[in-house]
Amino acid sequence: MVTKIVGTMYCAYVFTLIALVALPAAIQQGSPTVLVNWLSSNFLQLVLLPIIIVGQNVISAAQDARAEADHETLTTLHQMSMQQIAILQGQNQILDLLKQKAG
Template identity: 35%
Template sequence: MTTGRTLINGINDRVAIRLTVIFGSIWCVYAFLFFSLLPLAAPAWQNTLLYVSNCIQLVALPALMVGNAILSRSSDERAAADHAALVEILDDVRAELADLRQITHGIDARTTDDPTPENVSINQTVIALDAASLPGH
């Protein structure tokens, strides 16, 4: 019996989504605009057209609500999958950061107390960094 309900639910979902797409299209707006102008051309049919209009509204509103709920559900599932993927990436980044901290842990202890040397060599040019060699001293 579950298979029958699943089949019916699947059909209902497809119909609701299809109606949501149809009622949400600009062509539906044009059709309803044309339909609303029909009483101008045939005033005697106004009561019948009003009845048909009310019937369309009674069908369209619930169909749109169900279709939006179904589309929202799939969006929520996609967001949950994205969240799981991002958490996995964050865990990988944290593991890599821990490895880098472990690798670079002793680097500061192996350097000298004075991090600025007196002379720096750049492309075979020696630059003195002591204050006496600066111009004006």
């Protein structure tokens, strides 16, 4: 449930706004250390988490679609193989009958 909410671009936008709220205070400090701290602890952590989850969801959906397509392909190939085996067995029976008549 939490990952469904956090793993959206809407959440990334909200987290970006939350992180940007602290930016003016960091700029007022005038220290590069404070800006680096704001960037690393506030902005990157808040924004990258939902973006990473969104990316994982996109990749997962693509993998699921690929797996479903592979399953359908393999099922069809298996059915074709079973039909070919049935045809070959029928041909073997015909050849056995011809051998019996000839022999």
